[in-house]
Amino acid sequence: MFGDDLLWTAVQWAPPYGERAGLDTSTTLMLLVAALVKAAFLWLILRAPLPGPLDRRARALRRLLYLAVAYALVLWYPIGLLPDAVDTASQLALWTAIDVLYLLVIRWRSRLLRAAAAALFAVELAGVADQLLDDLDLPQVHLGEVVGLGLMLGSAAATVLTVVGQWRDGRWSRGTLIAGWASMGVYALVIPLNLLAGPFPGGVLVLPIMLDAMGLVTTVWMAATARELPTENSVPDLPPGRLRVIRVAVATVAVLPIIAMIHPEQAAHLTYTGWSMDCYDRPSFGDLKPAKRDATFLCVARGIDGGGPPMFPDSMSDQAILAYGRELCRAKDRDEQEAILTRAGSARPSWGVDPWDLVYVCPEIIGATHPELLRSTEETQAANDAYIAEENAKCRDPWPRTKGVVQATANYFLFVDGDPGYLVHDPGDEAAEEEADELYGGGDDLVTVDGSSALVGHIADVSDLCLTVKAFRTAPPRRTAGWQEVEEVPIVSRTGRLTVPEMDGGEVGAGAPMPNLAIKGKGRYRLRVYVRTDAAGEEQHLVVVFPGTSKKRLTLKP
Structure with missing residues (x-):
């Protein structure tokens, strides 16, 4: 729906992805709430910087923080169109400069606190550098799960020490410090919110919308940190015209480096090769x-x-x-x-x-x-599951009143072209695969058997058929009336299993779980197969297995 897509783009600041039939009520409500939250945060982010003198380092830190804010709000989208290595390299350069200036500009009032912050900044940047090596297809430092978790915790600790340093410095307001602590709270909530995603109505989209809105707290903190950098606030406000010039200059500094990295349209891009x-x-x-x-x-x-x-x-x-x-x-x-x-x-x-x-x-x-x-992959899997369930539902048990010890009814999917039939075999038998290969060599019989493998053919040109399997402790009545062909052959189970192959994520096999038909364990059994087609050309099979030592092949019909 056009209205849903417009609402999504307006709130999420990005076009919708994938195909949707429309947003449900809970998702629409969450988008409206997120719009109000983002509007409030955006107002806090776009407030004019406080007037006051800035030395060279503080001025550079303010500009870089505003560049980071611009990236978080809008620049992530055009940069996302470039190779991943460009994005990671720009982030590494930006935050290396910001972290160094944090160490020089913030009045930490403690050498130990400054040294701890420097160490955690280095840990944080090391993780970004390792990601850059991965993006460039260069040898990485293979980090274990424990070390990877340590890098994540180190990054969080670096944020904590930065807020502590701002508090000891005294220049930043209580609101800025609260925003810094709140940004840590957002990351701490990610894990429990993901665990609780299931109970949310429409939780697939509601949770990402919520986290996206809450994530702007970090951007608010960066913007407030840049805004309150002056050492004093006694300098009168700048004239409006000069403020506009400064804003245009800051926007230019933020955008020009990105524009410089984008090739002109007439220049050839050779981003991907067959070996990428x-x-x-x-x-x-x-x-x-x-x-x-x-x-x-x-x-x-x-x-x-x-x-x-x-x-x-x-x-x-x-x-x-x-x-x-x-x-x-x-x-x-x-x-x-x-x-x-x-x-x-x-x-x-x-x-x-x-x-x-x-x-x-x-x-x-x-x-x-x-x-x-x-x-999507999930939607395709759901559609396939629904199709298989629908095909299975069309199949009926031809002997509903004769219950087997174990039994199952399902649609059996064959290869579209040239499939000779399906196997009844002992999947645990080492010799079964070789025996099955010999069976595919051909034969005019409906059922061809070799040891613990039997190949059951089909009498019509079909790509699937309805299959019912039943196992009995003794031979059931023959009941050949209504069937076109009925054959009975000997088969052996060397491991105590006899079954029919299932689809199991593939394209060929039974559409539902098949039971073990060797109900007496290892030994000799009789395999009886009934086949018929209806007026619509659909084919139905009944496979009956029961213990028996006879080695005779019987053609019960015709």
């Missing part, structure tokens, strides 16, 4: 933030999976690849795609491009015909 570490994973569209979608398509376009050539020449810039990608989205058929790829100099124009690759650059076009490609 960031390209090893293929996330679902719904799992990606908008800023990451173009990068994912670049990975696909430059990828060399399967040993084939990339979609576009290695020398082509990122901008050109994205432009060709959007042009491919508008192609009417494969022939038009081939013409576009040929014009682009592709080494494989006849391959075309599939919708699941193009969805990253034109979701509005691909989503109109393939809405399933817009789902």
Whole structure:
């Protein structure tokens, strides 16, 4: 819904991600509350700096703190479009300078306190530097979980000592100190709030909205620290015109370094190659933030999976690849795609491009015909589970009044093309895999058996069938009426198990858990299979297993 997207963007200061049917009542209410909280915090952040003299170091600290505030409010989005290493390097440089100036500008009134703060600042920056090595694909210092937790606690302790130093200095107001302590409280609440996310109505979105609003307390503290830096407040207010000039200058200092890092559009970007570490994973569209979608398509376009050539020449810039990608989205058929790829100099124009690759650059076009490609991993799994449950629900027990010791009914999903059937086998038997391979060699019988493995075929050209399995202590009545084919063969269980393969996250197998049909443990059993098709061409199987020493093959029908 347009109104929901507009509300989300206005409150969260970022476009919505993924596909949603609409915001529920609890999420909408939380967005309205967050809007009021953010408006109040924004008013505190944008207050004019206090007048008063500043030495060179204090002036530099004020400017850097305001740059950090600008990053927290708006600059994070454009910087997020750049490689991760650029973001991490800029953060490392910014906070190294701020931490050094904290040590020089704050009147700590204790050498021990200043030394402790310096040590914790160093620990905090070491964690950022290690992240930068990771972003640059350089060798990292492999930190254990204990050391990683120590770095997190060290960063929190550095904030605590900074607030203590401000209190001992005496220049900062009680409100600024409260904001500093509150910023620590926000981080302390993250873990319990995450644990309590389940009971929240609409908790999937309510909790991130709440934490995002509360997280602005840290930005309020940084802005208040910069605002109250002067050594005295006796200097009269600056004229409004001069204040405007100062604000424009500060904004320019904040924005120009970022603009300088962005290449002009005509300069070629070569961010990703087929060997880039960031390209090893293929996330679902719904799992990606908008800023990451173009990068994912670049990975696909430059990828060399399967040993084939990339979609576009290695020398082509990122901008050109994205432009060709959007042009491919508008192609009417494969022939038009081939013409576009040929014009682009592709080494494989006849391959075309599939919708699941193009969805990253034109979701509005691909989503109109393939809405399933817009789902997240969680949504895809939920849809698959719902489909399997629906297919299972169509299957009925053909012997409802004859209860087995164990039994189950489910849809069995076959390979779409050329699947000879399904196995009834002993999964713990070391020889079962070799026996099963021999069974796939073919045969005209409905049931082919070898030791502890039996291959059950199908009589119609189907991609799935309804399967019921039952195990009995003694041979049940034959009851062949209404069935097209019935065969009975010997089978052995060497480990005390006989069962049918399940899907278990794959595409082939039973859609529900299958029981162990070897109810007497290790030994010889008889396997009887009933098969029939209905008027709609749907195929139904009944598999019956019971103890028996006979080695005869019986064709009970026809």
